[in-house]
Amino acid sequence: MNDVTMDLFLQFTVIGLVLGSLYALIALGYTLVYGVLQLINFAHSEVFMMGGFAGMFALRAMVGPNPKFADYASTYPFILLAAFAAASAAGGATAWTLERVAYRPLRRRGAPRLAFLISAIGASIFLFNLAGKLWSRDANSVPEFFNGNKPIFQIGNTVMTLKQVIIVGVALVMLVFLDMIVSRTKLGQGVRAVAQDASTAALMGVDINKTISRTFVIGGILGGAAGLMFGIFQSSVTYTMGFLPGVKAFAAAVLGGIGNIRGAMLGGLLLGLVENWVGLFIGTEWTNVVAFIVLVLVLMFRPTGLLGERLGRSA
Amino acid sequence: MTSVVKAKRQTGLWYNDSFRRLIGCLFTGVLFALVTGTTGTQKDYGFGIKHSLFHDGKPPVPSVRVIVCLLIGVVVWALITYGSQLTARLRIERSDVVAQSLDRPVVKLGTGVLVAAGLIVVPLLVAPFWREVLVTNVSIVVLLALGLNVVVGWAGLLDLGYVAFYAIGSYMAAYWTGHLPVQPPFHVNPFLTIPFAVGACLLAGVLLGAPTLRLRGDYLAIVTLGFGEIVRITANNSEEITNGPRGASNLPHFSVHLGPIKYEWGSGQLPYWYTVLVLLAIVVVLFRKLEHSRIGRAWTAIREDEVAAQATGVKTVQMKLLAFAIGASTAGLSGVVNVSKNSAFAPNNFILNVSILIVAYVVFGGMGSMLGVIVGTAVLTLLPEVLKNYLPTADQPIYFGAILVIMMIFRPAGLIPAKRRRMELGQHDTPSAEAVAVAPAGSIGHVEGS
Numbered sequence: 017m018n019d020v021t022m023d024l025f026l027q028f029t030v031i032g033l034v035l036g037s038l039y040a041l042i043a044l045g046y047t048l049v050y051g052v053l054q055l056i057n058f059a060h061s062e063v064f065m066m067g068g069f070a071g072m073f074a075l076r077a078m079v080g081p082n083p084k085f086a087d088y089a090s091t092y093p094f095i096l097l098a099a100f101a102a103a104s105a106a107g108g109a110t111a112w113t114l115e116r117v118a119y120r121p122l123r124r125r126g127a128p129r130l131a132f133l134i135s136a137i138g139a140s141i142f143l144f145n146l147a148g149k150l151w152s153r154d155a156n157s158v159p160e161f162f163n164g165n166k167p168i169f170q171i172g173n174t175v176m177t178l179k180q181v182i183i184v185g186v187a188l189v190m191l192v193f194l195d196m197i198v199s200r201t202k203l204g205q206g207v208r209a210v211a212q213d214a215s216t217a218a219l220m221g222v223d224i225n226k227t228i229s230r231t232f233v234i235g236g237i238l239g240g241a242a243g244l245m246f247g248i249f250q251s252s253v254t255y256t257m258g259f260l261p262g263v264k265a266f267a268a269a270v271l272g273g274i275g276n277i278r279g280a281m282l283g284g285l286l287l288g289l290v291e292n293w294v295g296l297f298i299g300t301e302w303t304n305v306v307a308f309i310v311l312v313l314v315l316m317f318r319p320t321g322l323l324g325e326r327l328g329r330s331a
Numbered sequence: 332m333t334s335v336v337k338a339k340r341q342t343g344l345w346y347n348d349s350f351r352r353l354i355g356c357l358f359t360g361v362l363f364a365l366v367t368g369t370t371g372t373q374k375d376y377g378f379g380i381k382h383s384l385f386h387d388g389k390p391p392v393p394s395v396r397v398i399v400c401l402l403i404g405v406v407v408w409a410l411i412t413y414g415s416q417l418t419a420r421l422r423i424e425r426s427d428v429v430a431q432s433l434d435r436p437v438v439k440l441g442t443g444v445l446v447a448a449g450l451i452v453v454p455l456l457v458a459p460f461w462r463e464v465l466v467t468n469v470s471i472v473v474l475l476a477l478g479l480n481v482v483v484g485w486a487g488l489l490d491l492g493y494v495a496f497y498a499i500g501s502y503m504a505a506y507w508t509g510h511l512p513v514q515p516p517f518h519v520n521p522f523l524t525i526p527f528a529v530g531a532c533l534l535a536g537v538l539l540g541a542p543t544l545r546l547r548g549d550y551l552a553i554v555t556l557g558f559g560e561i562v563r564i565t566a567n568n569s570e571e572i573t574n575g576p577r578g579a580s581n582l583p584h585f586s587v588h589l590g591p592i593k594y595e596w597g598s599g600q601l602p603y604w605y606t607v608l609v610l611l612a613i614v615v616v617l618f619r620k621l622e623h624s625r626i627g628r629a630w631t632a633i634r635e636d637e638v639a640a641q642a643t644g645v646k647t648v649q650m651k652l653l654a655f656a657i658g659a660s661t662a663g664l665s666g667v668v669n670v671s672k673n674s675a676f677a678p679n680n681f682i683l684n685v686s687i688l689i690v691a692y693v694v695f696g697g698m699g700s701m702l703g704v705i706v707g708t709a710v711l712t713l714l715p716e717v718l719k720n721y722l723p724t725a726d727q728p729i730y731f732g733a734i735l736v737i738m739m740i741f742r743p744a745g746l747i748p749a750k751r752r753r754m755e756l757g758q759h760d761t762p763s764a765e766a767v768a769v770a771p772a773g774s775i776g777h778v779e780g781s
Contacts, residue, residue, distance in 0.1 A: 056549055073376060116355075118736055127743030130489065134694040137687055138735025145728040146366060150380055152373040153725065263556070263683070270553045305564045308557030315550055316542050 020296060026174035028292040034180045034249065036288020037187035041242035042265035043272070043280040044194060045111070045235030051211035051275040052231045055129065058136035059118065060239055061262025062143040063110045067240025068253040069147060070106030072158050074099040083161035092162040100186065100241050107240015108233040114139055115232040120225070140258075148255035155252040164248070183245045190238055191281055197234070198277055207231050211275065264291075267311050273321025282322060349412045353405070360404030364397040366729050454604045461716075462600040469712045470607040471669050476692045476708040477614055477701065478661025483690060484699035484749070485627060486654035487634030488544075489552040491686050492559025495539075496532045496659040498566065498681040500666025503528035505579035505676075513572050521583045521671050528663040536659030537652055544651045547637075559686050567678040578677030585671045596671065603672045610668065614661060615701060621657075622701075630654055695738055697745025707746045 042064055049057040078095050079088060088095060118139040122132055164179035198204035206227045209217035218224050246261060247253040268287040272279025287307060294306040314322060361384070368383025386392040454462050475497060482490045505511050507524040519527070543554045566573045573579075585596040585606065596602040621627050629650045632640035641647045670676055696707020714734075715727050722730070738746070 050549070056552065076376075118739075121740040122743055125740075125743055127739065128698065130483065130690075130694050130698060131739045131743040133489070134691050135736045135739035137691055138732045138739065140732070141728050142732030142736065145726070145732065146362075149726055149729065150365065150371045151376050152371060154373060156373060267553055267557065270550060274549060301564070301568045305561050305568075308561050311557055312543065312554055315546055315554060319546055319550065321550075 023173040024296060025293075026171055028296040029289065030174060030176050030180060032289035032292035033285070034183050034288070035291065036285035037184050037191075038242050038246055038249070038261065038284075039265045039268045039288050040281045040284025041187050041190060041238045041245075042261055043269040043284045044191075044277065045239040046266050046269040047272075047274055047277060047280040048207070048231050048235045050269070051277075052207060052214075052228050053119070053132075054275075055119075055132045056136070056266065057114075057232075057235070058133060058262075059114050059140040059143065060111075060235065060265075061258030062140045062147075063107045063114070063236045063239040063258075064243040064246070064261060065144055065147060065253070065255065065258035066110040067103040067107035067236075067243030068247040068257055069151060069156075069243075069255075070240065071099045071103030071244030072156055072247055072253050074102035075159050075161070079159050079161040081157070081159055083159050085161065085163050088161045095161065096182070100244060103240045103244035104237040105240070107238070107243060108236040110143070111232040111236025111239070112229060115229055119228075119232075144255050144258060151255065153255060155254045157252045158247045158250075160251065179248060183249060186241065186245065190241060194234065194238065195277065203227075203230060264307070267307070271311055271314055271321055273323040276321065276323050279321055279323035286322075349408075352411060353408045356404040356408035356411075357401055358404075359407075360400040360402075361397065363403070364394070364400040366726075366733070367400075368394075368396055370723075370726075450608060451605075454601060459600070462604070464713070464716045466600045466603045466607065467669070467672060468716065469709050470604065470611065471665050471672070472689070472692070472712050473705050473708045474607060474611055474614065474665040474668070475662055476689055476696070476704050477611070477618065478658045478665070479689050480658075480693050480699065480701065480704045481618065481621075481630075481661070482654050482658035483693050484697075484704070485622065485630040485634065486651055487630070488651060488654065489549070489690070490555045490655075490658065491552050491683070491690065492539075492555035492557065492562075493658070493662060493689055494681045494683070494686040495559040495562040496535060496662035497666045497669075497685070498562055498678070499532050499535050499659075500528040500663030501670045501676050501680075502566065502573060502579075503531045503663065504667040504670040505582055508583055510579045510582050511572065512570075512574055520588070521585050521667075522587065525664060525667050528667045529660040532659040532663030532666075533656045536656040540652045540655040544648060544655070556683065556686070559681070559683060563678050563681045563683075566681075573678075576678055578675065578680075579670075580675040582670050582674040582676075584674060598672075598674070603668070607668060610664065611705075614664075615705075618701060626650065626653065691735055695735065695745060697748045699749035700745065700747050703745050703747035703749065710746070 042060065045060045045063065046057060049055065049060070075095070078098065114136075118135045119132060122135055162178070164177060164182075166178045167175035168178050168181045169176055198207060206217070206222045207230075209220065209222050210224055210227045210231075214224055217227075242261075243253070243258075246257065250257075264287060265284065268283035269280045270283070271287060272281070272283025274280075290310055291303050291307050295303045298306060318324075365380065365383050369379050371377075371379025381390065382394075384394060384397045386394045454465055457465070475493075478496075479490065479493050482488050482493070502511070504521065504524040506513065507515050507519045507527050508521055509515060509518045539555070539558050543551060546554060567576050569575065584598065585602075587594045596606070629640065629645045632643070632645050633647050633650055637647055692708040692711050693704050695711055696705070697703025711731070711734075714731065718727050718730065742748075
């Protein structure tokens with residue numbers, strides 16, 4: 017690592033942290049649904065995409081396509097907040113609809129597990145292509161209405177920009193909130209109960225259908241917000257933007273132990289960091305290969321992920 | 332919560348099943364109007380939605396399209412709600428008659444002969460375009476799907492990296508005919524690359540399977556997915572071994588030089604069609620034997636309950652490895668045929684989407700039912716080509732996705748379900764966690780032994 021300076025390393029670490037917190041947010045959607053249904057929600061990547069689009073629309077509605085920084089110097093946090101609310105709402109609504117359309121009818125019929133996977137894949141293909149048709153198949157720029165590249169703090173020669181601070185900050189706040197919801201509230205109790213043993217939970221008076229619905233919505237809220245963050249990070253949203261982060265977040269959820277909330281957070285952060293370090297030391301074209309090799313190695317030695325599975329037991 | 336409160340809460344219109352169904356049908360109608368409607372533009376993001384739903388894109392007046400779609404929704408709702416009473420009796424009578432006549436060996440043999448004759452004759456009658464479609468888009472993919480059916484349908488292992496074996500088969504075919512930067516020790520006839528490719532895929536299947544098969548369900552899915560990506564990206568990045576993103580080209584077609592017999596397959600479609608047909612026939616016969624053998628039953632046992640299977644003496648690891656290896660080698664075989672037909676390939680042909688699509692074909696057709704997998708794959712691979720004339724290419728995936736969802740809602744076991752699964756779905760004697768989860772509050776009492 018001769019030509020890799022400390023500065024470069026720190027820079028990549030910062031980007032890894034940013035991406036990692038996004039992965040963590042998306043991974044939570046997979047892990048929550050897995051906890052209550054023991055199913056991979058393959059369409060979660062489209063929840064993320066819809067969040068990105070809704071956030072982009074909200075921003076365009078509020079600041080127009082080509083805003084000036086000066087106009088929003090004092091109001092940008094509120095605008096951002098409103099956009100996040102829109103993105104989260106869209107994410108939650110998409111996830112809720114998905115559960116209604118692609119999951120519940122199958123549950124009612126006692127379909128085999130793989131049927132759920134295929135209906136989710138179908139819903140995913142349907143959704144992202146419909147979004148492409150309705151809006152645009154090109155990249156849609158997310159308006160930049162504040163100076164996102166303004167340095168906030170500096171370690172050595174490495175700066176962390178405002179954009180990055182916002183992404184990591186919002187992600188952290190949401191993660192803490194989620195952890196509190198799941199461990200402290202009645203809803204969280206219900207989610208954990210269903211995750212542990214659905215039939216016993218039903219006997220104890222937990223309305224399983226509602227709990228599942230709400231779990232989807234919570235995952236959707238996180239995923240939708242992550243979609244907007246990704247849009248801000250990349251300065252654009254596209255109809256296919258969900259696929260790759262979706263696959264990676266799914267890998268992150270498995271890495272941490274699927275069904276385990278803190279595992280998903282840890283897995284997301286780790287994956288983001290490992291990815292960027294690999295990009296630095298070995299070359300960006302090998303990022304995904306090494307990320308997956310790490311995943312395979314971890315699973316070989318810890319077959320249920322780093323923190324072990326099961327939402328109910330560990331959260 | 333007391334039962335009184337519950338009863339009060341659930342008597343509203345919203346809790347009426349058929350009302351909810353109506354809402355669902357209307358919602359689907361609006362979606363359908365959007366799907367078939369105007370394509371949007373970046374200049375005005377509301378354009379597509381407005382013009383699909385409203386007359387001339389002006390909000391208060393609904394468009395003809397949305398009215399028609401809503402009416403279709405209402406008709407479908409009426410058919411679902413009231414039609415079942417009408418058709419119930421009809422369906423029983425008809426299915427009895429059909430089932431009885433279908434079970435007679437003469438009829439079975441007759442249909443078999445007819446279908447075989449059809450498969451032999453049809454490509455001669457259709458236009459070259461359809462011949463091409465039948466060979467490259469349908470038959471080779473059917474072979475691929477049959478292999479995956481062993482892994483997913485019979486052994487119950489979700490493999491999301493299946494395309495990797497297809498890739499390995501293709502690269503092996505290129506390697507042994509000397510079309511990669513690395514040269515083989517000796518060149519072989521394209522036909523003889525088949526054993527090499529199948530062998531390499533067997534090996535790769537075992538290598539991937541051995542460390543990972545102790546993982547359960549979804550862990551296995553992500554690991555296989557990762558494997559698929561590792562193979563593709565490595566091939567893409569290793570310029571000096573695999574030619575990198577350009578892949579291999581000018582690959583030789585199949586040919587036979589046996590003394591006086593000389594035959595070149597060339598780039599025409601018909602020779603390949605019959606070659607694949609023969610291969611398919613061999614594979615189907617072999618797999619049929621396998622399905623009903625000790626091995627096939629072991630796979631079923633593993634699929635249904637791995638712990639119980641192990642306890643009764645099934646060597647689960649070996650059996651799972653075997654399923655993996657058989658699936659992998661079938662993929663390798665179809666890789667070789669594809670390379671020989673198209674004489675070129677690139678790492679881009681082996682993206683994750685292909686793996687996902689093949690899983691979709693298998694489940695759509697009916698997991699574990701070979702007839703189902705063949706028919707399902709044929710239907711889904713022909714569909715885009717048929718739709719091509721009526722729909723913009725870019726819109727096709729929307730319909731594809733919708734068909735998958737609708738199919739899974741109404742026929743979760745697939746187009747032609749496997750016999751065993753058909754019986755399971757009919758009986759409902761072992762409610763899964765999911766089935767329990769949807770049982771209405773009052774009927775939870777019958778849950779036993781979970």
